[in-house]
Amino acid sequence: MKVFLDTNAFYNNWFVDNANFKLLFHYLNNEELDLLLSKLVAQEVNNIRERELLETTTEIDRLINRVNKLNKQDVDFSIESLGITQYDVQSILKNKVNCIENIPYDEVPHKQVVERALKLVKPFTGEEKGYRDTLIWLSFLSYLKAQNVEGEIAFITNNKHDFFEKKNKVLSFNGDLQKDIDEIGITATIKPYLNIFDFIKENVDKIEHAFNREEILDDLEDFLIEETESYLKNMKNNDISDLLGTQVFSDKLTDVIEIVPDIFEGLEDPAVHYVSRLPEKSVYISCFYEMRRVDLVVTIDLIEFKQHVGEIESIKSIYNIEIDGDVVKLSFIFRLYIDASLEYDTESELGSSLTIEQISAKS
Numbered sequence: 001m002k003v004f005l006d007t008n009a010f011y012n013n014w015f016v017d018n019a020n021f022k023l024l025f026h027y028l029n030n031e032e033l034d035l036l037l038s039k040l041v042a043q044e045v046n047n048i049r050e051r052e053l054l055e056t057t058t059e060i061d062r063l064i065n066r067v068n069k070l071n072k073q074d075v076d077f078s079i080e081s082l083g084i085t086q087y088d089v090q091s092i093l094k095n096k097v098n099c100i101e102n103i104p105y106d107e108v109p110h111k112q113v114v115e116r117a118l119k120l121v122k123p124f125t126g127e128e129k130g131y132r133d134t135l136i137w138l139s140f141l142s143y144l145k146a147q148n149v150e151g152e153i154a155f156i157t158n159n160k161h162d163f164f165e166k167k168n169k170v171l172s173f174n175g176d177l178q179k180d181i182d183e184i185g186i187t188a189t190i191k192p193y194l195n196i197f198d199f200i201k202e203n204v205d206k207i208e209h210a211f212n213r214e215e216i217l218d219d220l221e222d223f224l225i226e227e228t229e230s231y232l233k234n235m236k237n238n239d240i241s242d243l244l245g246t247q248v249f250s251d252k253l254t255d256v257i258e259i260v261p262d263i264f265e266g267l268e269d270p271a272v273h274y275v276s277r278l279p280e281k282s283v284y285i286s287c288f289y290e291m292r293r294v295d296l297v298v299t300i301d302l303i304e305f306k307q308h309v310g311e312i313e314s315i316k317s318i319y320n321i322e323i324d325g326d327v328v329k330l331s332f333i334f335r336l337y338i339d340a341s342l343e344y345d346t347e348s349e350l351g352s353s354l355t356i357e358q359i360s361a362k363s
Contacts, residue, residue, distance in 0.1 A: 001203075002101070002149065003028065004036040004140060006157030007044040009196060014049050016092060020196040025096045026209040027200070030275075036143075036153070037093065038103045038136050045089040053084065098214070105139035112138065122176035123162035133162055137177065141184050149188045154203070156193045164192050207283055208275050210346035217270030217289055220344075220351045224270075225263045227354035228291060228338065232261035240298065243361050244332065248311040257327060258299040263336075265292035281347045291336040294361070298330045305330075317363035334361040 003024070013021060028035055057079050068074045093100060113134055117124050123137060124130035144153070157163055165174045171192050173181065181190060193199045200206070217224065235243070240259075241250035249256070273286040305312060305321075305328040312318070312330065320331035339358040342351050 001031075001152045001154065002034045002036050003154045003199070004038075004156060005041065005196075006136065006155075006159065007041045007048070008158045009156055010045045010089060011048065014045075014087065014089070016089075016096060020200060021096075023200050023204055023206060023209055024196050026212045027204045029098045030209055030213045032099065034099045034101050035093065035097045036101050036103060036140070037090070038105060038139060040105045040132060040136050040139065042090045044132065046087060049087055049089075053087075057082075057084070101143075103139055103143045105135045108135055108138045108142065122174050123159070125162060130162060133159065137163075137180070141180055141186060144186050144188055144190075145184050149186075151188055153188050153190045154193055154199050155190050156196060156199055158194050160194055164194075205277075207277055207281060207346055210281075210283075211344070211349075213272040213275065216272065216285070216344065217287055218267065219349070220342075221267045223351040224267060224289060224354070225291070227342075228336070228356070229261045229263055231354075231356050231359075232294070232296060233259050235259060243359065244315055244317060245361075246311065246315050248308050248315075252308050252311070253300055253304050256298050256300050258297075260297040260299075262295040262297075263291045263293070264295060268292045278343060282343050282345050284341060285344050286339075286341045288337075288339050290338070294334055294336050296332045296334070298332070299327050300330065302326045302328050317361065332363075334363045336361055 010016065016025075027033070060082075061079060064075060064077055090102075113131065115121075116134055117131070120126060121134075122130070123133035140155075143149070155163075160166075160171075163173060163177060164171050166172075171194065172178070173190070173192055193202075211219075237249040237253060237255060240256065241247055268290045270289040271287060273288065275286075276284045278284050302323065302325075305323075313321070315332070317332040317334045318330060319333050320329075322329040322331070337360045338356055340354055340356045342355070343353045344351050
């Protein structure tokens with residue numbers, strides 16, 4: 001599936017950060033789907049926002065002048081002090097959506113647009129409005145044809161009078177636009193939606209896509225570090241042998257006295273394998289992640305150390321041996337590779353119940 005957004009989808013959502021946009025972008029990124037963005041739509045969004053900003057700052061300036069007339073001295077204020085920043089919707093979207101296909105409009109023949117205007121072919125109307133909408137529509141169809149796009153495409157616009165018609169509560173393209181689709185020979189199935197909310201309601205699981213799978217493990221880094229250190233701290237001798245690639249702990253030493261782990265460089269290369277629903281608003285996440293650098297200090301009995309010093313010193317990841325009275329502290333350093341699962345509460349945005357399925361280390 002691909003999703004096309006018309007200009008009106010961005011109105012009053014200039015920074016695309018409301019709940020519906022977040023769910024849409026999570027869905028696109030998680031499912032590796034494409035957002036179709038017309039270059040004309042991007043220009044329109046930028047222009048409308050700039051126009052409204054200019055109107056607002058002009059009104060603020062007028063009100064400040066009025067305040068100055070009512071005050072003994074001019075107030076210390078300037079428009080520049082508002083901290084208004086440059087705006088570009090294309091740049092904003094690039095930071096939120098992994099896959100964006102840009103649709104050019106400069107190759108749409110002007111003659112074709114004029115003919116549609118004269119004949120009032122939708123989206124042109126009797127008031128001679130519809131020039132930009134026509135360019136957006138024709139360039140959209142031209143792109144689909146040129147790229148041989150197949151599958152489903154969601155076309156989202158609230159301009160229902162110029163694009164859609166509704167019969168028996170079923171939304172469809174009006175006669176002129178459906179005729180365009182048929183005559184051009186579009187093989188994709190284009191489904192109309194009035195807004196992002198309607199699209200999400202029909203297509204998106206709000207629990208499974210309540211987060212971006214590429215970002216969720218980074219967001220849970222502190223939790224993963226804490227839980228991984230807890231796992232290391234509570235390892236038994238067999239676990240230590242498996243991790244360090246030696247049988248000396250499992251076969252020749254009694255239970256270690258203490259394990260002190262320190263993950264000091266944190267998370268790297270996290271990946272979500274799959275997500276499934278749990279009761280209420282929680283999900284089960286199966287994942288993989290690495291811990292870049294881990295320092296592990298294992299304390300054992302001095303007598304046992306002396307008995308097996310050769311095997312212990314031959315462990316590849318060992319870098320320091322410290323005798324402290326009747327115990328010995330063995331220091332290891334390595335990188336961890338972990339397959340795990342956890343629960344994630346989509347409401348509180350907290351992780352819990354981390355289970356480490358497989359763990360390995362490389363020095």
